Amino acid sequence: MRRSFLDFFQLEYHRVVRFLMCCGADQQTAEDAAQEAFVEGWRMVTAGTWGSVDNRQGWIRRIALSAYRRPRGQKRCQLPISHGVDLPDRSEPGPGHEELTVQARTVLAALAQLSDDQRHVMALHLDGYSSAESAQLLGLQDQKARDLLKGARRKLRRILSPAEPAERKD
Incomplete structure (x- = not known):
């Protein structure tokens, strides 16, 4: 069971952090909430x-989202620091790092303009969940989840599409 959980952690941790950032969390808060969930x-x-957990990907996101939504100041689990564990260095940027960073910040700023729901x-959709699965995880009706996704897409399209140049009238 230990090995399967560690494999699950390796596969899902960064996805959960991305999910929380899409939900409005900054990177540090998203990492903290993801760690609490794991x-x-x-x-x-x-x-x-x-x-006994059937949908582990959904479960971990629901727990992480609850940790993120928890009001500030409420007791959070303090994780013990493991000494002597070599962690991989993930600080090397890939090609086009600056451009990708600008694009990511633009998208995160656009996502911040959406309602919480x-x-x-949208974050669950980006993680590959259907509207029905998203509705179940968030406690919504299926149609409400579809409407929220449709509205989010429409708003993001409006925010992220390049502005069309105004026609000149001479």
Whole structure:
């Protein structure tokens, strides 16, 4: 069970962080909330209940989103620091890093202009969830999730499309 959870962590951690950033969290807050969710998952592994979770990708996102939504100042789990563990260096930028950073910030700024529900549905959609699955995870009706996604797409298209030059009248 330990190995399967660690594989799940390797595959999903960065996706969960991206999901939370699409929901409006800054990177540090998204990483904190994702870590809290995975710690909760690890507790389930050690308690022997992890096998009872059917939709693990959805479950981890729901727990991470709850951690992100928790009002500031409420007690958060303080993780122990592991000494002697070599972590991979992920600080090397890939090709076109500056341009990708500008594009990512532009998209995140556009997502910030959506309502909370629109951001949540859009983030789940970007992670490959159907509208029905998103509705179930967020406690919405299927049609409401579809309408939120449609409205979010329309608003993002308007925000992110290049401005058309005004026609000159001489």
